[in-house]
Amino acid sequence: MVVSLLLIVADYQFEPMQKVRSWLSVAVTPVQWMVDLPEQSWTWMNDRLQEREALLAENRQLRAQVLLTEREIQKLASLMAENVRLRELLHSSQKLDEQVMATQLIGVNPDPFVHQLIINDGSQDGVNVGQAVLDQTGVMGQVTAITPFTSRVLLITDANHAIPVQVNRTGLRSVAYGRGNYASLELMDVPHTNDIKVGDLLVSSGLGLRFPEGYPVAKVTLVERDPGRDFTRVLAKPTARLSLSRQLLLVNTAHQQHEQAQQGAQ
Structure with a gap:
């Protein structure tokens, strides 16, 4: 205790003691750094960990936003494709003078030997x-x-x-039968003498x-004239997308409209 008091008095009374104090401060500085190093290291690591957690949270949020955006893009692509199909369908209806109504496919007969659809009207x-x-590309069938x-x-x-049907190129009339094959x-x-060839377009007569x-x-895909047969074998591929189309048109011919008007009057 006494020694401490004497050192304090000497520090204030004697100038050389100030130099000693300065040297001691320089000597003690590394020790102070070493003592403070663990706390500074902990603080630095804690800050880095917090930054890392924040970055990870932001990354997860951005990934979720990307997934949502990708889903919206996929939906947009689907809507754009549907819009194109609807425009084509609308354009096809403009070719006809008959009464038309849009409808949609909702079911398919599971029996592979029965080619039937169910529509939502x-x-x-x-x-x-x-x-x-x-x-939008052709005739699909009729309501039964x-x-x-x-x-x-x-x-x-x-x-x-x-x-x-009739051949669009020549006007040749015939009947196209289903074969149980889409x-x-x-x-x-x-x-055999009729003018028909592969590539001819068949239209409804x-x-x-x-x-x-x-x-x-349909479009003609095979014309087979066998002298051993009485008639030419002709196969054709439907122009309608029978297995793909979902947006469809129901058509009333003028004759059907007249019949419906008569039934309504009765």
């Missing part, structure tokens, strides 16, 4: 048995049964379906008053 929406069904809210459509490729129709009773006249049905 029925008698409550004005659908009638016999109406033709089209997509209706309920208040849905209708059943028989496709042109069903083995029990037939549609009157990619093929067959023309029956075509004489309007005969039978069920299908609108002049709408694409």
Whole structure:
């Protein structure tokens, strides 16, 4: 205690002691640094860890935003594709003078030997048995049964379906029969002398008053003239996208509209 007091008095009274104090401060500085180093290191590591956690949280948030954005982009692409299909469908309806109504596919008959679709419009929406069904590229089939809210459509490729057609190039009339194959129709009773060739477009002839006249049905893919047969074998591929289209058109010919008007009057 006494020694400490004497050193304090000497520090203030004698100038050489100030130099000693300065030297001691310099000598003690590294020790102070070493003593303070753990705390500074801990503080630095803690700050770095907090920054890392913040960066990880921000990264997770950005990844979630990217996923949401990608989902929106995918939905946008789907909506754009649907918009294109609807525009094509609208354009196809403008080719016809008949009454048309848009509808949508909601089901497919699971039996591979029965080519039928179910659409989301029925008698409550004005659908009638016999109406033709089209997509943006051609004739798909016709309505064969209706309920208040849905209708059943028989496709042109069903083995029990037939549609009157004509060759667009020459006007040759025939009937295209379904073969139970989504990619093929067959023309029956075509004489060898008739002018028909691969690539010819078959359009609906309007005969039978069920299908609108002049709408694409199929393109000829095979013309086989066998002298041993009475008629030429002709196969054609439907122009409609029977396995792909979801947005469809229901068509009423003028004859069907007249019949419906008469039934309504009764």
